[in-house]
Amino acid sequence: MRNYARHTLALTTFFDHPGDGRVYPEIPASDLSWALVAGVILRLGSANRLEWLAKSSNGNDLGLTRSFGDDALAYFSERLDPQVIRRRMAETLKLAKCNKVFEETAFIGLAIDGTGVGHTTKQPCPLCHPIKDSNNNVTGYNHHFVMISVVGAGITLPFDVEPYAADDSEYAAGKRLLKRAVNLLGPRFANYSVADAKFATAPFLHTSDQVKLPIIARLKQNLPQLSAAVEARFTGQPPTSSFQYGDDWIEVWDANDFDPWEALNWNNVRAMRYRQHKKDGRVIQAEWLTNYSITKLPARSFFKLAKSRWEIENQGFNDAKNLYGMEHIQHHAPNSMVVNWLITLLALMIERLYRIRYLHRGSHPILTAMQLNDTLWLNLRHAHADSG
Numbered sequence: 001m002r003n004y005a006r007h008t009l010a011l012t013t014f015f016d017h018p019g020d021g022r023v024y025p026e027i028p029a030s031d032l033s034w035a036l037v038a039g040v041i042l043r044l045g046s047a048n049r050l051e052w053l054a055k056s057s058n059g060n061d062l063g064l065t066r067s068f069g070d071d072a073l074a075y076f077s078e079r080l081d082p083q084v085i086r087r088r089m090a091e092t093l094k095l096a097k098c099n100k101v102f103e104e105t106a107f108i109g110l111a112i113d114g115t116g117v118g119h120t121t122k123q124p125c126p127l128c129h130p131i132k133d134s135n136n137n138v139t140g141y142n143h144h145f146v147m148i149s150v151v152g153a154g155i156t157l158p159f160d161v162e163p164y165a166a167d168d169s170e171y172a173a174g175k176r177l178l179k180r181a182v183n184l185l186g187p188r189f190a191n192y193s194v195a196d197a198k199f200a201t202a203p204f205l206h207t208s209d210q211v212k213l214p215i216i217a218r219l220k221q222n223l224p225q226l227s228a229a230v231e232a233r234f235t236g237q238p239p240t241s242s243f244q245y246g247d248d249w250i251e252v253w254d255a256n257d258f259d260p261w262e263a264l265n266w267n268n269v270r271a272m273r274y275r276q277h278k279k280d281g282r283v284i285q286a287e288w289l290t291n292y293s294i295t296k297l298p299a300r301s302f303f304k305l306a307k308s309r310w311e312i313e314n315q316g317f318n319d320a321k322n323l324y325g326m327e328h329i330q331h332h333a334p335n336s337m338v339v340n341w342l343i344t345l346l347a348l349m350i351e352r353l354y355r356i357r358y359l360h361r362g363s364h365p366i367l368t369a370m371q372l373n374d375t376l377w378l379n380l381r382h383a384h385a386d387s388g
């Protein structure tokens, strides 16, 4: 997997020169950068476990030339330049697109959403958000960032995060992130952006216009005027179209001539309501808005693109937190946290491209993430037995 990352994904230069800011480095940056990525791929969850593993196995089995303590990793991550990791991930995505990693017919989407991680009760850092109880007493802190992910293209690849402090806002961070991502990926990489209702504000929609991406955003009560107009128009009307989606039956109402609200500089707003009938009788209804034209994006595709937003929740936040340890702080310093979040996404990217595309060549089935993880651990154990 290290060879795959270094050669097939062209990450050799990155691992050797990852933006190391140490003045007198004793341990090669190539060891430390790979150690951070390997720790995520193996789901170690802590630098202590990585230190132990590197010391007790032959370091070679992990792809390391020497072992080191968790203090060396902390010192390294505090001084690593996050911008170098970001640029590298954008380059890897562009390479993946050239190599036809994404589904040919797909619209490539960029989903944006925010989350909180890294709960602590220790001394706060500049990125800490206080958590207060009902009496306004601070009971602890956590950390917030906005993440961006490639979605809608058959493989979910989150690739950047933008942190924001307590006096900043989620959607301001979202605007910075979307601009930076399109700047790094180039204007023709993606076909649309997609976001939840909290990003459905004029400034955010205008940011997507600025980077020339049509945007699809969830429509909720935070836009009361448009919500009411959509309700008045669609309720009692027969659906515009209906179709099968997996096991579910979908009804769609779709119209492109709603008035923009005062702050929004669009000529008109297209809105869609879908009603998803599950086999067990449950019905899910949701409304979405977009500036995508009906001729370029038929109702059925609009529905699919809206659904692609779930990927950043399920294959983004949920996997990164529950499987790869993004929930926990490795080292409580702002730059280290950003670096570790980005390294988690890089490791996820390497793991997914390797497992879902590379190992899946020819007639090989796709391994689950757990099967690949088990395989890696078995290999480590065998290598350890052989050398021991």
Ligand SMILES: [Zn+2]
Binding pocket: 124, 125, 126, 127, 128, 129, 141, 142, 143, 332
């Ligand atoms: Zn903090």
